[in-house]
Amino acid sequence: xxxxxxxxxxxxxxxxxxxxxxxxxxxxxxDYYEQxxxxxxxxxxxYFQSNIEGELIDELHRVGFxxxxxxxxxxxxxxxxxxxxxxxxxxxxxxxxxxISNTFARxxxxxxxxxxxxxxxxxxxxxLNSYRLGVQSLVG
Ligand code: DQA
Numbered sequence: 700x701x702x703x704x705x706x707x708x709x710x711x712x713x714x715x716x717x718x719x720x721x722x723x724x725x726x727x728x729x730d731y732y733e734q735x736x737x738x739x740x741x742x743x744x745x746y747f748q749s750n751i752e753g754e755l756i757d758e759l760h761r762v763g764f765x766x767x768x769x770x771x772x773x774x775x776x777x778x779x780x781x782x783x784x785x786x787x788x789x790x791x792x793x794x795x796x797x798x799i800s801n802t803f804a805r806x807x808x809x810x811x812x813x814x815x816x817x818x819x820x821x822x823x824x825x826x827l828n829s830y831r832l833g834v835q836s837l838v839g
Contacts, residue, residue, distance in 0.1 A: 702741065704837055705762040705792075706732070706830065708748040709755055709774035715799075715827075722800050724826050731827045739834055752776055756786045763790025768819075768837040770830055772797040777812050784813035793819040795833040799826055 708728065711718060716727035728748070736744055745766070747758045755773065762769060763786075771794050773783050787794045794817065801824030802809040815821055820836060822829045 703743050703745075703766040703768075704834060705745045705747070705758075705766045705769045707755060707758055707762075707769060707771045707773075708746075709772060709776050710750040712772060712774050713748050713750070724799070726827060728827075731830070735830060735834065738831070739838065742834065742838065752780055752782060756782055759783070759786040759790055759794075763792045766792050768792055769794045770797050770833040770837075771795070771814065771818075772799070772830075773814055777802075777814050778808055780813050784817050787814065787817040793837070795819055795836055796821045796823075797829045797833050798823040799829055800824060 712728060715723055716725060732744070732746055745762060749755050749758070755776065759769070769792050773780060776783055777796070777798070794814070796812065796814040796818040803823065822832050822836070825832060
């Protein structure tokens, strides 16, 4: 049973709750994260958010050899970052790609992902519940 799960959020996800609430909902991630921790008391979570590509890569390197699984929402970098895709290949921990919105129901540029080919799985379009499903996929 995995006990250590890292959540990594990319650019603009610090604004969850106020950013385009019609797409991303009205709840802040801090609030949601508290609920998630309460729901899975057996799991030790870490949380990291950055708007900077290299910092996301550094965090993948930092947790990628010592954690049981990573939930990664690389946000806009999903669609552009060869570097984040390569970082996933370079680490040991399985990565679950997470998206709040259904990226396949949105603009064409959101259909491309540098994460998916290197991820263990992909959870898309369930709102913040996508993260909960990601945890369940690792602990189940
Ligand atoms: C997102 C989808 C991306 O296309 C977008 O750039 C984001 C958030 C999501 O969780 O739905 O910032 O990753």
